[in-house]
Amino acid sequence: MIRTMKLALLASTVLSGAAMAEDVTLTIESWRNDDLAIWQEKLIPVFEAANPGIKVVFAPSAPAEYNAVLNSKLDAGSAGDLVTCRPFDASLDLFKKGQLADLTSLAAMANFSDVAKSAWQTDDAASTFCVPMASVIHGFIYNADAFAELGIEVPKTEAEFFAALDKIKADGTYIPMAMGTNDQWEAATMGYNNIGPNYWKGEEGRKALIAGTSKLTDEQWVAPFRQLAKWKDYLGDGFEAQTYPDSQNLFTLGRAAIYPAGSWEISGFNTQAQFKMGAFPPPVAAEGDECYISDHTDIAMGLNAKSAHPEEAKKFLEWVGTAEFANLYANALPGFFALNSTPVTMEDPLAKEIVGWREVCKPTIRSTYQVLSRGTPNLENETWNASANVIKGTETPEDAAKRLQEGLASWYEPQK
The missing domain is CATH 3.40.190.10 (Periplasmic binding protein-like II)
Structure with missing residues (x-):
């Protein structure tokens, strides 16, 4: 009986350890250090609740230092799994150097117009390397x-x-x-x-x-x-x-x-x-x-080509490309207007007023x-x-x- 209990306890411990070992932590690099509380309180918990076993850490740098810090980390192989992307050439350079993964085949890319994706594509639009998030x-x-x-x-x-x-x-x-x-x-x-x-x-x-x-x-x-x-x-x-x-x-x-x-x-x-x-x-x-x-197409998110957890990171990126994320993000950060093709109803009156200019101005x-x-x-x-x-x-x-x-x-x- 004692031997049976010991074996049961041992099996339980092994299973528990295996379950814990399956948990993956993804780290997001970003220059938006003023967004920390919003990611921690309003965005990440929604993803984690729907994806048990994947934890997400938002780890921003100071805006003025971000490009240098990110480039240094990518060169050293110590950058996070997910990379917040600046528009156009800064991110294109990272893609050309093989530091951002090609995300063209990501299903969520279908949720964005060609204009929304253009800031994070090669010049010939053959490859898209970041999921569009917002414009200003x-x-x-x-x-x-x-x-x-x-x-x-x-x-x-x-x-x-x-x-x-x-x-x-x-x-x-x-x-x-x-x-x-x-x-x-x-x-x-x-x-x-x-x-x-x-x-x-x-x-x-x-x-x-x-x-x-x-x-x-x-x-x-x-x-x-x-x-x-x-x-x-x-x-x-x-x-x-x-x-x-x-x-x-x-x-x-x-x-x-x-x-x-x-x-x-x-x-x-x-x-x-x-x-x-x-x-x-x-x-x-x-x-x-x-x-x-x-x-101005302002912010997107890409995948570190050397991430140890590419499949889990892609799950997160698929979510970033959903209407659910677009609605949460745009209303948590009024003034960062969603690029998702699904319209977002803005709750903030000033943000609503500004985004309304899209209806009358080119x-x-x-x-x-x-x-x-x-x-x-x-x-x-x-x-x-x-x-x-x-x-x-x-x-x-x-x-x-x-x-x-x-x-x-x-x-x-x-x-x-």
Whole structure:
């Protein structure tokens, strides 16, 4: 009897050990360190409940360090199983180096349009290497209480936009617009590539630049710089030294009336701002003009080609490609709009307002992200610098455009 019990206990222990051994832990690499709680509390538990035996750990890096940290880990063979993918060339380089797996045959890929997948495909679209998750939309977020207090209507045209800025400046209660040039990237991302699509007609202009049939010195590419040069008078004292977090604080503390924005700000602004907010798309030149928005494919997820658990990781990626994930993610992170073909009903009013622009404006992506930043000088980084200089007044719009064109033509054959 004792021997039988010992054998039973031994068998139980072995079986228990085997069950425990079957548990697999997947690690997600990401630059979105502000999303940690959302992944831990709202996303991962849903997947784990449906997939017993698979545990998931979200392990982000600081955004500015992510590319370097990820590349180092991938080279060393220590990266996580799942890799959050930046759009276009950064991820394409990883795929070409054999560090991201080909996910073309993943069943969930059928849930995405060709446009949604284009940011994570080879140039010939033959291979897709990341599952699209979300895009971000550019425009302007404003303090609705300040607008009501000053009797300002939401601007639709450039003339109305500058009239609103003039009125805010004349009143003196608020800084008209919260943006600095210290960090440079926001001058291009929330400046040049925010207002620019209305000038170069979105995808039409972007593709013409890639084809070499348009140059950065053409009027439609210089004109956005001319508008940026006018912003200087509305950014408040010391904007040259103002960092990105400084600008966020100025707006959420109620000291500035307008914030040139990316929709990713919504979650943070909702928790920090004590006033009602609204949003408007980049104003057009004249009433009735067609409007364009930067609806930028921003984030996706891929598979580390050297993952020790590729099948379990693919299960997770299949789930990332479902309507269930799209709905959970888009509403947990309002402002990161789902790329899944199944429509998501947004619960957040500001996010709902911004995503509604898709119904009236033509979408495009940031002009520098596909193909045009593969060489040296890097057009994306150069556009940061040029945009900041133009706003500060240290470079004219024409000189900035000429410098960018010369840099691009120095290495990009269609522009020579």
